[in-house]
Amino acid sequence: MSWLDVKAFQGWKKKRSVRVEMSTDCIFCKIVAGRIPASKVYEDEDVIAFNDIHPIAPVHFMIVPKAHIESLASGEEKHQALLGKILLLAPKLAKQQGLTGFRTMINTGREGGQEVFHLHVHVFGGGASLPKT
Ligand code: 5GP
Numbered sequence: 183m184s185w186l187d188v189k190a191f192q193g194w195k196k197k198r199s200v201r202v203e204m205s206t207d208c209i210f211c212k213i214v215a216g217r218i219p220a221s222k223v224y225e226d227e228d229v230i231a232f233n234d235i236h237p238i239a240p241v242h243f244m245i246v247p248k249a250h251i252e253s254l255a256s257g258e259e260k261h262q263a264l265l266g267k268i269l270l271l272a273p274k275l276a277k278q279q280g281l282t283g284f285r286t287m288i289n290t291g292r293e294g295g296q297e298v299f300h301l302h303v304h305v306f307g308g309g310a311s312l313p314k315t
């Protein structure tokens with residue numbers, strides 16, 4: 183790799199770390215961009231996790247990729263590592279939030295109960311044990 187190539191690669195990496203695909207009218211993209219507040223429980227370069235504004239359990243947060251991916255049905259091969267990362271993060275964050283057991287939920291599409299069309303994994307639990315369904 184020549185010096186010029188190295189520079190180009192570094193520039194690409196730098197841009198890549200600050201630029202994620204986003205949708206201007208998406209509420210979760212606005213949270214990612216810090217344009218509306220959220221009660222964050224975790225953040226890194228790829229994902230953010232924050233408490234659900236209308237919790238259905240004593241602990242209820244969502245893990246959200248920073249890139250605007252509409253739903254699980256829009257996932258592509260290139261998202262494989264990101265989706266894996268989100269799943270591996272769920273038990274770590276659940277433990278940090280004091281949960282010994284938890285439920286994950288990914289609503290997909292209107293018929294699947296999805297209301298916010300930016301992929302997210304709900305993680306919730308705490309209090310009494312959750313019903314089977
Ligand atoms: P879905 O039904 O799409 O799986 O879940 C969307 C979730 O996002 C809902 O549980 C809803 O309470 C939550 N939500 C919607 N708008 C906001 C918001 O502005 N902030 C936060 N923290 N949660 C939100």
Ligand code: ZN
Binds near residue numbers: 249299
């Ligand atoms: Zn979005």
